[in-house]
Amino acid sequence: MSTATDTAAPLLRVRGLTVGFPTAAGTTDVVKSLDFDLERGGALGIVGESGSGKSMTSLAIMGLLPKGATRSGSIEFDGTELTTLRERAMRAVRGDRIAMIFQDPLSSLNPYYTVGTQIAEAYRSHRKGVTRRQARTVAIEAMERVHIHDAARRVHHYPHQFSGGMRQRVMIAMMLSMEPELIIADEPTTALDVTVQAQILDLLAEIRADTGAGLILITHDLAVVSEVTDHIVVMREGDLVEQGSAERIFTDPQEEYTRMLLDAVPRIDDEIGLLRTTAAPSAEEDR
Ligand SMILES: Nc1ncnc2c1ncn2[C@@H]1O[C@H](COP(=O)(O)OP(=O)(O)OP(=O)(O)O)[C@@H](O)[C@H]1O
Ligand SMILES: [Mg+2]
Structure with a gap:
């Protein structure tokens, strides 16, 4: 276990993360050996259709999985392995250093x-x-x-x-x-109408730029991640389909599934021109 903070290391390093639920036929994995990094000050988007394991991934990081769920693999946050932390130490991380916002x-x-x-x-x-x-x-x-x-x-x-x-x-x-040093937002704008969605996304981008906090934005909507993230992880049924820079995922998707998600985004060609990989939001909206 590492104790010293290695500033070259990513803020979050996830390796082989697997989440399972017991069933009559044995354990069913709903997150399957996931690997990704979140750089310091970076913004990561996790995208995939309903049931792909996005929320279970974030709850696994927070140590808040539903009762009965099993978790294996490694989650290293700022050099500390979270999966072996005692609940008391995890409580000090949760809310204080890693915060979550929900739909x-x-x-x-x-x-x-x-x-x-x-x-x-x-x-x-x-x-x-x-x-x-x-x-x-x-x-x-x-x-x-x-x-x-x-x-x-x-x-x-x-x-x-x-x-x-x-x-x-x-x-x-x-x-x-x-x-917090890391903000996890799980579908934070899904329940909101489109103009309000845009304002909340701008606010998240602004906070990220102001505070230097890392951001994980979870959504089924690729248009939403294009607004504020610089790296995208695409998930399907617990598997990592592909990952890469937001720009690469948008301009050169390698997998059919990613293409399908992109096709679901209306007028994506217009969006590409608006891709904001660095946070430069206008804070003056919705006054
Ligand atoms: N308490 C539970 N017991 C058994 N299976 C569960 C439980 N909670 C979630 N699952 C299963 O885990 C899988 C992943 O769920 P998860 O909530 O991570 O999906 P998601 O990608 O966040 O979907 P959505 O976009 O609908 O929020 C789903 O197949 C779901 O049915
Ligand atoms: Mg979810």
Whole structure:
């Protein structure tokens, strides 16, 4: 096990990652010996149709697989092997150094508490000795950073008082207040309409550029990953179909399956011209 931080090593190195579920006939693998790296400051897209194992891959990294699931292989984060960490040490990594955002922000927020309280309490649970007042200030600042206007007033509102896109911003604010080194976003825009999707993607790209955090963006939609990622992993039924730079995957897909996913993206020829492999978002939208 390595202890020293090797700055030349990738932020995340996944090798032979396999996730299985027990069935009557033995174990069924839903992620099959996956290998990929996420460079420091890089943005990786994981793409594939429903059931291809994208969420199980991210949950395996977070140590949050459903009960009964088995995991093997290696997940090295900043030089630390995560698969052998004790739960207590893993809890210190999760949320604090690696944060995750999900498709449905409503199910991650508690309807009975104001968003300000939820951001502040999440922050306090990870930072010892922080007062309520300090945490409240952090919550307002985090909401301002995700461009929620009038944050000092909005912290007192409940989740149902926000639109879907604004709730996703609240979740991103909560995650941001922890200053994570790696952000895993699992279909963060799927539940949102197209214009709001674009705003959230711009926000993720902006955060990545501002904080230098690594990003893993999971989606079934290749158009979405083209917006913000520089390396793409294509999955199907737990297998790695192919991986490469976002530009290469778009211009020169090697596998029929990737081509099929590309064909599902409307007017992809227009998209290629807009490929943004470095984050240069316009933060001024949706004001
Ligand atoms: N608790 C479970 N028990 C058994 N099998 C499961 C369980 N959870 C997920 N699976 C199976 O694991 C496979 C991969 O699921 P996963 O959620 O990773 O897919 P996905 O690529 O994220 O799909 P989607 O795009 O629909 O979110 C699927 O075939 C699914 O049925
Ligand atoms: Mg999923």
